[in-house]
Amino acid sequence: MGRSVLKFGGTSVADLDRIAHVADIVAHRARSGEALAVVVSAMAGDTNRLVSLARGAAGDAVKGDQFDDEYDVVVASGEQVTSGLLALALRRRGIAARSWLGWQMRMHTREGHGAARIDGFDQESGLADAIDGGEVAVIAGFQGVTDEGRVSTLGRGGSDTTAVAVAAALSADLCDIYTDVDGVYTTDPRIVPQARRLTKVSYEEMLEMASLGAKVLQTRSVELAMNNKVSVRVLSSFAAPEDDNPGTLVCSEEEIVEKQIVNGVTYSRDEAKVTLYGMEDKPGISARLFSLMARAGVNVDMIVQANARGQGRANMVFTCTSADSDKARAILEHHRDEGLFENLDVTRDVAKVSVIGVGMKSHTGVAETMFEALFSKNINIDVISTSEIKISVLINADYTELAVRALHTAFDLDAS
Amino acid sequence: MGRSVLKFGGTSVADLDRIAHVADIVAHRARSGEALAVVVSAMAGDTNRLVSLARGAAGDAVKGDQFDDEYDVVVASGEQVTSGLLALALRRRGIAARSWLGWQMRMHTREGHGAARIDGFDQESGLADAIDGGEVAVIAGFQGVTDEGRVSTLGRGGSDTTAVAVAAALSADLCDIYTDVDGVYTTDPRIVPQARRLTKVSYEEMLEMASLGAKVLQTRSVELAMNNKVSVRVLSSFAAPEDDNPGTLVCSEEEIVEKQIVNGVTYSRDEAKVTLYGMEDKPGISARLFSLMARAGVNVDMIVQANARGQGRANMVFTCTSADSDKARAILEHHRDEGLFENLDVTRDVAKVSVIGVGMKSHTGVAETMFEALFSKNINIDVISTSEIKISVLINADYTELAVRALHTAFDLDAS
Numbered sequence: 001m002g003r004s005v006l007k008f009g010g011t012s013v014a015d016l017d018r019i020a021h022v023a024d025i026v027a028h029r030a031r032s033g034e035a036l037a038v039v040v041s042a043m044a045g046d047t048n049r050l051v052s053l054a055r056g057a058a059g060d061a062v063k064g065d066q067f068d069d070e071y072d073v074v075v076a077s078g079e080q081v082t083s084g085l086l087a088l089a090l091r092r093r094g095i096a097a098r099s100w101l102g103w104q105m106r107m108h109t110r111e112g113h114g115a116a117r118i119d120g121f122d123q124e125s126g127l128a129d130a131i132d133g134g135e136v137a138v139i140a141g142f143q144g145v146t147d148e149g150r151v152s153t154l155g156r157g158g159s160d161t162t163a164v165a166v167a168a169a170l171s172a173d174l175c176d177i178y179t180d181v182d183g184v185y186t187t188d189p190r191i192v193p194q195a196r197r198l199t200k201v202s203y204e205e206m207l208e209m210a211s212l213g214a215k216v217l218q219t220r221s222v223e224l225a226m227n228n229k230v231s232v233r234v235l236s237s238f239a240a241p242e243d244d245n246p247g248t249l250v251c252s253e254e255e256i257v258e259k260q261i262v263n264g265v266t267y268s269r270d271e272a273k274v275t276l277y278g279m280e281d282k283p284g285i286s287a288r289l290f291s292l293m294a295r296a297g298v299n300v301d302m303i304v305q306a307n308a309r310g311q312g313r314a315n316m317v318f319t320c321t322s323a324d325s326d327k328a329r330a331i332l333e334h335h336r337d338e339g340l341f342e343n344l345d346v347t348r349d350v351a352k353v354s355v356i357g358v359g360m361k362s363h364t365g366v367a368e369t370m371f372e373a374l375f376s377k378n379i380n381i382d383v384i385s386t387s388e389i390k391i392s393v394l395i396n397a398d399y400t401e402l403a404v405r406a407l408h409t410a411f412d413l414d415a416s
Numbered sequence: 417m418g419r420s421v422l423k424f425g426g427t428s429v430a431d432l433d434r435i436a437h438v439a440d441i442v443a444h445r446a447r448s449g450e451a452l453a454v455v456v457s458a459m460a461g462d463t464n465r466l467v468s469l470a471r472g473a474a475g476d477a478v479k480g481d482q483f484d485d486e487y488d489v490v491v492a493s494g495e496q497v498t499s500g501l502l503a504l505a506l507r508r509r510g511i512a513a514r515s516w517l518g519w520q521m522r523m524h525t526r527e528g529h530g531a532a533r534i535d536g537f538d539q540e541s542g543l544a545d546a547i548d549g550g551e552v553a554v555i556a557g558f559q560g561v562t563d564e565g566r567v568s569t570l571g572r573g574g575s576d577t578t579a580v581a582v583a584a585a586l587s588a589d590l591c592d593i594y595t596d597v598d599g600v601y602t603t604d605p606r607i608v609p610q611a612r613r614l615t616k617v618s619y620e621e622m623l624e625m626a627s628l629g630a631k632v633l634q635t636r637s638v639e640l641a642m643n644n645k646v647s648v649r650v651l652s653s654f655a656a657p658e659d660d661n662p663g664t665l666v667c668s669e670e671e672i673v674e675k676q677i678v679n680g681v682t683y684s685r686d687e688a689k690v691t692l693y694g695m696e697d698k699p700g701i702s703a704r705l706f707s708l709m710a711r712a713g714v715n716v717d718m719i720v721q722a723n724a725r726g727q728g729r730a731n732m733v734f735t736c737t738s739a740d741s742d743k744a745r746a747i748l749e750h751h752r753d754e755g756l757f758e759n760l761d762v763t764r765d766v767a768k769v770s771v772i773g774v775g776m777k778s779h780t781g782v783a784e785t786m787f788e789a790l791f792s793k794n795i796n797i798d799v800i801s802t803s804e805i806k807i808s809v810l811i812n813a814d815y816t817e818l819a820v821r822a823l824h825t826a827f828d829l830d831a832s
Contacts, residue, residue, distance in 0.1 A: 016472040050497065056432040058504040070507070073500035073515050077493035081466065084489035088474040091486070099489050103519060104565060149520060 002173040003035040003131060007141065007163035010044035011180050012237035013082045021237070023089035025178070026136060028241035030095050035131040037170060039141040039163040040086055042078025050075045068113030072143075072153045076102065079140035079159070087138045097136040100127055102143035102151065107162070109144035109152040116144055116152040118165045118224075128170055139166060160221035168228035175230050176247070177217060178237035183248035184209065184216055186413040187265040191401045194414040198263060199246070202253040205263050208356045208390045217250070225250065253358050261359035261366060262411040265404050269397055271301075272325030273350045273382065274332070278313040278342030279305075285340055286316070296331050298324045302352075302385040302394060313342070317383055319394060322348050350382065351400040354392040355407055367391055373410035379403050418589040419451040419547060423557065423579035426460035427596050428653035429498045437653070439505035441594070442552060444657035446511050451547040453586060455557040455579040456502055458494025466491045484529030488559075488569045492518065495556035495575070503554045513552040516543055518559035518567065523578070525560035525568040532560055532568040534581045534640075544586055555582060576637035584644035591646050592663070593633060594653035599664035600625065600632055602829040603681040607817045610830040614679060615662070618669040621679050624772045624806045633666070641666065669774050677775035677782060678827040681820050685813055687717075688741030689766045689798065692748070694729045694758030695721075701756055702732070712747050714740045718768075718801040718810060729758070733799055735810060738764050766798065767816040770808040771823055783807055789826035795819050 006029070008022050022040075030036055042050075054074040058067050083099035090097035106122030121127065131137050141159030144152045154161055160177060167175035183197040184206070201209075203226035210219045216234050225232045235247025253259075279285060286305070293300050303318045320328055329346045336344070360366050370391055374381060379402065383394035395403055408414060422445070424438050442454055458466075470490040474483050499515035506513035522538030537543065547553050557575030560568045570577055576593060583591035599613040600622070617625075619642035626635045632650050641648045651663025669675075695701060702721070709716050719734045736744055745762045752760070776782050786807055790797060795818065799810035811819055824830060 016469065019473060053432065053497065053501055054504060057435055057501040057508070059508045067504065067507075070500040070503045070515055073503070073517070074497050077496045080493045080496070081469065081490050084486040085469055085473040087486045087489070088470060088483065091483075092473070092475045099486055101489070101567075151517075 003037070003128075003170050004029070005037045005039065005163050005167040005170065005172045005175045007039040007159060007175070007177045008041065008086075008237055009159060009177075009179055010041040010047070012178055013040055013042075013086065014044040016085075019082070019085050019089050022178075023086060023093055023095075025237070025241045026086070026090060027093040027095045030090075030134075030136055035134070037127070037131055037137040037139055037166050037172070038086065039139045039159055039166060040079060040082040041141050041159040042082055046078040046081070047075060050078055069150050069152075072113045072151045076140070076143040076151045076153050079142050083138045083140040087136075090136055090138070095136055096134055097138055098130070099138045099140065100125075101140050103145040103149070105137075105139065107144035107165075109146060109154070113146075113150075113152050116146075116154050118144060118154065118161060120165060120169050123169065131170075158218075160218040161224055164221045164224045164228070164230050164232065167230045167232075168224070172230070175225065175232045177221075177232060177234050179216060179234060180237065181216060181234070182236035182239070182245070183234050184250070184264075186263065187404055187408050188267070191267075191404050192265075192408045192414070195408070196413065196415045198248045200249045200251060200256045201263060202256055202358050203250060204253065204389055205356050205358055206250045208354070208387070209264055209266055222250065226252070231255075256358075259359045260357055260411075260413075261363045262355045262357035262413065263359075264356045265407045265411070265413065266354050266356065267400055267404050268352045269400060270322045271319050271350050271352050271394065272322045272328075272346060272348045273394060274318050274320065274325065274328055275345040275347075276316045276332070276341040276343075277345070279316050280340060281314050288338075289316075289340060292331050292335060293320075293328060296327055298328045298331070302383045302392065304383045316341075319350070319352070319383065349397045350394050351397040351403075352392050352394055353400065353403045353407065354390055355411060356390045357411075358389050360389050360391075369410055370407060373406045374403055377402055377406050379406075419453070419544075419586050420445070421453045421455065421579050421583040421586065421588045421591045423455040423575060423591070423593045424457065424502075424653055425575065425593075425595055426457040426463070428594055429456055429458075429502065430460040432501075435498070435501050435505050438594075439502060439509055439511075441653070441657045442502070442506060443509040443511045446506075446550075446552055451550070453543070453547055453553040453555055453582050453588070454502065455555045455575055455582060456495060456498040457557050457575040458498055462494040462497070463491060466494055485566055485568075488529045488567045492556070492559040492567045492569050495558050499554045499556040503552075506552055506554070511552055512550055513554055514546070516541075516553050516555045518556060519561040519565070521553075521555065523560035523581075525562060525570070529562075529566075529568050532562070532570050534560060534570065534577060536581055536585050539585065547586075574634070576634040577640055580637045580640045580644070580646050580648065583646045583648075584640070588646070591641065591648045593637075593648060593650050595632060595650060596653065597632060597650070598652035598655070598661070599650050600666070600680075602679065603820055603824050604683070607683075607820050608681075608824045608830070611824070612829065612831045614664045616665045616667060616672045617679060618672055618774050619666060620669065620805055621772050621774055622666045624770070624803070625680055625682055638666065642668070647671075672774075675775045676773055676829075677779045678771045678773035678829065679775075680772045681769070681823045681827070681829065682772065683767055683769045683816055683820050685767045685816060686738045687735050687766050687768050687810065688738045688744075688762060688764045689733060689735050689810060690741065690744055690748070691761040691763075692732045692757040692759075693761070695732050696756060697730050704754075705732075705756060708747050708751060709736075709744060712743055714744045714747070718799045718808065720799045732757075735766070735768070735799065765813045766810050767813040767819075768808050768810050769816065769819045769823065770806055771827060772806045773827075774805050776805050776807075785826055786823060789822045790819060793818055793822050795822075 108119040109116035141162040524535040525532035557578040605611040
């Protein structure tokens with residue numbers, strides 16, 4: 001059998017009991033003859049503890065590069081602990097294993113500390129030979145080493161990215177991301193009990209789902225998998241080792257034979273709508289407005305402008321995250337005297353609901369079906385935004401669950 | 417000014433407040449122009465937490481070499497955290513600083529994991545240049561790296577040894593061990609309020625004191641300092657940075673001009689006395705007995721044999737640590753049928769009291785003064801053992817404080 005990379009997140013290694021369970025899963029697969037590299041996160045809560053210590057020691061006075069290299073030294077210790085613990089737990093089960101830290105496997109990173117990007121690891125570190133020889137490599141996720149020999153970390157959620165990068169470098173058959181759900185669902189099962197686990201989902205769909213709030217996989221890890229054609233599987237770390245645990249395969253579109261037009265319905269309540277009334281109707285106003293937003297770090301999502309011709313003034317609506325909305329309001333108020341607009345309204349009682357599917361590329365009528373389904377429930381659409389494989393609408397947040405259920409049914413996603 | 421090595425133990429870096437205080441001390445010295453390497457232990461309690469996690473993961477099934485390398489990976493993370501935190505706290509105070517981990521300074525160790533011995537660090541790591549250039553090196557104590565590139569730890573208290581090894585390698589003027597006491601005392605101030613802080617103490621005396629229970633410095637670090645002629649100072653980490661904080665200098669005998677005959681009175685309650693009645697009086701019996709003890713790992717300390725001539729049988733007394741006494745009893749009972757002795761008695765209500773001083777080498781009458789002082793208080797002596805610079809007696813534990821006070825006065829050690 002070939003090489004596989006497994007990854008276990010913080011909740012999967014949260015305490016010794018959970019680590020023992022993970023060791024059982026890994027031991028079961030090792031005994032079946034797979035050559036295994038296992039990437040682990042820090043114990044749930046440990047990273048927060050370390051971040052808070054580092055911030056407490058540094059204080060407000062230390063910022064940016066002055067801070068990040070030592071911050072990384074402190075925070076990377078969390079994954080060092082779990083890699084050692086899992087190696088011990090595997091040996092206890094009679095499985096040959098050893099831990100690999102970022103500097104030992106020479107996991108090169110660039111672009112500074114705190115949110116470094118992986119360049120891949122050094123094949124001469126001996127890791128590949130070790131796993132081919134039957135020794136499980138337990139890799140401390142989330143960490144690497146800079147050209148200067150300093151510890152670096154990849155930023156939050158970086159262990160998914162570590163796993164995909166290792167899988168790419170090892171030409172692994174599979175990169176299995178064990179997590180606290182058993183796969184990727186057509187929608188949130190808390191809202192739609194008939195939601196189905198997807199057998200396969202394309203990278204593009206997964207990227208849209210991840211960026212829209214279905215936080216199963218980190219966006220960067222999916223991009224890296226897509227660029228390196230690594231097949232990623234999302235599956236449950238709570239299942240028993242011998243259980244059937246198929247999960248969801250995230251792969252390229254070509255590997256998916258039966259393409260659904262729509263594969264998922266996602267929603268996000270973390271939205272705010274900004275309405276500008278009486279905007280001056282002349283060139284350059286929008287550019288000025290969104291350059292102000294960009295400089296303040298406000299990420300603008302949907303934009304709609306409806307011009308009432310001949311009146312010289314128009315209304316504009318845009319959305320940003322709830323968290324950014326106060327900042328957006330403050331900047332707009334600050335620049336009000338530039339005469340860009342007459343009045344301003346910011347509301348957070350909105351939600352974004354989206355349907356996603358690669359099948360849209362070759363099918364028409366998706367928007368029609370979507371709007372009819374919402375209309376049939378008397379749900380008003382505020383703003384619409386589309387991409388090649390996604391249609392998103394902004395609606396009153398009170399209707400979120402109703403809209404998600406209606407769309408799930410309208411696109412035949414309910415489990416039979 | 418020259419190079420200095422400072423070391424702060426676990427209680428000195430127990431939380432962010434204590435780390436801030438340590439940073440103040442280091443910053444104060446850095447500003448005075450010293451080139452500084454600072455060795456830190458893990459936060460008090462953190463090593464115990466990590467040891468307990470490692471043991472929990474490994475279970476009873478994993479022993480010895482099968483365990484120690486990954487144990488080291490887990491436990492060494494504690495010092496990694498404090499080295500990063502202190503570097504951050506120093507930068508906050510405007511002091512250039514960076515952390516150095518065992519693998520970064522190439523602190524080579526040998527003799528396996530868990531209790532490795534230091535071979536010294538690689539001068540080409542750049543550490544010496546860094547501190548000479550004004551950047552404080554914050555060194556993770558207690559850890560090193562093996563020839564195979566694995567993490568190793570030096571065993572408990574290893575950070576003292578790290579500090580002395582770094583001081584030796586850097587030819588530092590001084591190795592300052594900051595701790596929770598302000599120096600080495602003539603005896604335990606809890607028993608004798610008139611106990612005095614010693615200005616200087618020789619390596620040899622310090623070794624006897626350390627091995628007898630005055631746990632200010634780890635024995636191995638004192639040996640290393642003696643072999644490399646490193647001057648070590650023990651001083652308080654609780655004093656304010658600008659305070660006069662002379663501590664106690666541990667140095668070679670030649671540097672001590674005014675030698676006291678006796679410099680310290682120590683005691684240990686962690687003793688057990690084993691009495692064997694009716695031992696066969698023929699050659700080989702003692703050898704057989706102590707080979708049994710040695711093979712079981714029982715460290716025998718004092719031995720006294722009193723032969724009642726002509727009776728063919730004798731009594732023997734020896735001492736070991738309280739912790740070992742059950743093991744000693746079990747082995748002796750197990751071999752009782754060999755006829756080595758007739759009866760056996762193990763008691764733990766004994767204490768060892770010692771007087772220590774390099775002056776003994778050239779002065780007579782020390783034993784006489786000691787025995788008279790004890791006799792004047794009606795304290796019975798069970799066993800006596802002597803070395804070149806030490807006389808120890810075993811007494812009934814009830815008399816421990818009385819004996820210590822009597823000896824402290826008899827040898828003129830009371831502060832005036």
